[in-house]
Amino acid sequence: AQSVWGYDSDNGPERWHENYPLAKGDKQSPIEINSKDVQHDSSLAPWHASYDPGAAKTILNNGRTCRVVFDDTFDRSVLRGGPLTGTYRLRQLHLHWGSSDDHGSEHVIDGVKYAAELHMVHWNPKHGNFAGALKQPDGVAVVGIFLKVGKTPKPEMKRILEEIDNIKTKGKEAPFQHFDPSILFPKSRDYWTYHGSFTTPPCEECITWILLREPIEVSSDQMAKLRSLSKNGENEPVNPLVDNWRPPQPVKGRVVKASFK
Ligand SMILES: CC[C@H](C)CCC(=O)Nc1ccc(S(N)(=O)=O)cc1
Numbered sequence: 001a002q003s004v005w006g007y008d009s010d011n012g013p014e015r016w017h018e019n020y021p022l023a024k025g026d027k028q029s030p031i032e033i034n035s036k037d038v039q040h041d042s043s044l045a046p047w048h049a050s051y052d053p054g055a056a057k058t059i060l061n062n063g064r065t066c067r068v069v070f071d072d073t074f075d076r077s078v079l080r081g082g083p084l085t086g087t088y089r090l091r092q093l094h095l096h097w098g099s100s101d102d103h104g105s106e107h108v109i110d111g112v113k114y115a116a117e118l119h120m121v122h123w124n125p126k127h128g129n130f131a132g133a134l135k136q137p138d139g140v141a142v143v144g145i146f147l148k149v150g151k152t153p154k155p156e157m158k159r160i161l162e163e164i165d166n167i168k169t170k171g172k173e174a175p176f177q178h179f180d181p182s183i184l185f186p187k188s189r190d191y192w193t194y195h196g197s198f199t200t201p202p203c204e205e206c207i208t209w210i211l212l213r214e215p216i217e218v219s220s221d222q223m224a225k226l227r228s229l230s231k232n233g234e235n236e237p238v239n240p241l242v243d244n245w246r247p248p249q250p251v252k253g254r255v256v257k258a259s260f261k
């Protein structure tokens with residue numbers, strides 16, 4: 001089996017623990033969220049993102065997802081408030097999606113799997129750098145946005161999907177500038193929050209998850225566009241980049257809090 005982790009039968013989520021023992025930890029992500037077990041926390045503040053469109057740098061296909069990378073060398077694009085203490089710097093955003101519209105998200109809400117899940121990854125500069133932050137329980141904050149297929153797709157996803165043709169195969173990267181990812185946020189600021197991990201190896205348990213309750217809409221064509229990405233490099237046999245999601249992990253007594261009733 002390939003030693004590098006992935007989402008195939010021989011290197012997928014059931015085997016990650018062989019090379020990444022943290023994958024069997026007690027605070028793993030994603031999880032299933034059941035509204036009946038959620039605790040409304042009236043002390044939860046609203047969260048605020050202030051992003052500089054000039055911080056966007058490139059978009060790349062790393063063979064596992066499509067990722068937009070931002071300049072995080074200073075407090076240029078930051079997230080604050082909500083469950084967070086201090087400011088967290090936006091480093092990258094990426095997506096997880098399925099092979100068809102009926103699944104693809106990592107978190108599952110009251111049994112609902114969305115077509116995709118977008119993650120905006122931020123880190124706490126009090127820990128020096130990203131590598132240091134992922135060793136801390138309050139090191140990283142990820143805003144998760146669910147994508148559902150509908151009739152009134154948001155034009156904002158267009159910008160990311162227009163770039164797909166330039167990054168079809170693994171290792172391809174293209175300039176991606178003048179982009180403010182806050183345009184992707186839904187109207188409602190309602191969110192769930194809990195403490196968890198990276199949903200891919202090394203599965204460090206350093207993430208404060210902020211999952212937005214309201215999904216954004218994309219079209220079925222837009223989802224097909226995302227599925228046209230390939231895991232393989234140029235001139236290699238075509239291996240479609242789909243189903244790059246980890247299934248829900250044991251909650252192990254964690255309580256999910258809601259900012260809303
Ligand atoms: C070695 C350092 C670091 C792990 C490598 C790069 C990285 O940023 N990983 C990462 C980021 C976010 C998620 S998720 N899907 O949002 O939980 C998963 C993995």
Ligand SMILES: [Zn+2]
Binds near residue numbers: 095096199
């Ligand atoms: Zn992710």
